């Protein structure tokens with residue numbers, strides 16, 4: 001598989017501290033590639049650099065054969081970017097927003113119905129509606145259309161499904177799958193861990209550093225499979241949480257669902273069970289769990 005993005009020693013300084021340091025990885029053609037990390041891990045900074053809006057302070061990325069640092073003008077038409085807060089003119093209608101961006105991108109308006117045609121069809125019924133009257137999901141569809149109407153081979157999205165309901169999310173992902181099938185390379189940055197299964201591969205960022213790159217199963221195999229457990233109880237979860245957290249062999253401990261705590265242990269479960277038994281005689285169920293991305297991120 002050929003790579004379309006080759007990131008080499010990439011770094012970005014904000015004031016005195018590094019928001020990104022020494023990133024190295026490749027993204028292949030037609031991947032849906034995830035950039036995953038906690039808030040503040042550097043996802044937006046990386047998206048802004050890859051979309052040519054910001055320049056790196058160290059290193060470079062070669063995108064479709066062009067240097068990000070030295071040839072960003074040639075790169076701009078090849079990249080679509082859907083930022084966390086898309087630039088949509090609320091007072092303008094859907095079609096006015098589309099025409100405005102078409103003019104800026106020097107795209108012939110006659111060709112618009114053939115560009116990302118399925119999405120165009122979906123938006124057509126709202127053509128004369130001011131953007132401010134659109135639902136969240138339809139507004140995000142408009143934002144996606146605006147960022148792809150110049151048919152970029154690379155599309156970057158930052159937290160694109162945040163705040164959307166499950167139906168709008170699925171809709172957006174269907175649109176992205178269609179773009180991928182037509183050859184677009186998609187890079188999706190987000191902190192919603194439910195989305196990770198949609199990525200062909202992902203890079204995990206932690207405080208601006210690249211922690212790991214791989215498929216989800218590859219990343220999860222780095223976790224100690226026999227040391228991840230859920231603890232369920234029908235009562236006083238905050239007190240149970242405090243007790244569990246006090247166990248010296250805990251690597252990670254977090255609230256998983258309303259009445260379930262999830263843990264990653266540094267030691268065998270027997271020691272943990274013995275510790276727990278000293279505090280609570282009954283009503284607590286400890287079960288082995290299948291590793292998930294949250295276990296990985298919270299163990300960092």
Ligand SMILES: Nc1ncnc2c1ncn2[C@@H]1O[C@H](COP(=O)(O)OP(=O)(O)OP(=O)(O)O)[C@@H](O)[C@H]1O
Pocket residue numbers: 014015019037038039040041042043044045046191
């Ligand atoms: N313009 C800026 N000036 C100074 N510091 C900045 C600037 N932009 C980002 N930072 C800092 O850089 C780090 C990375 O921020 P960034 O927004 O890239 O992270 P993120 O993973 O996208 O977070 P979030 O998910 O909250 O948007 C943070 O510590 C942030 O405070």
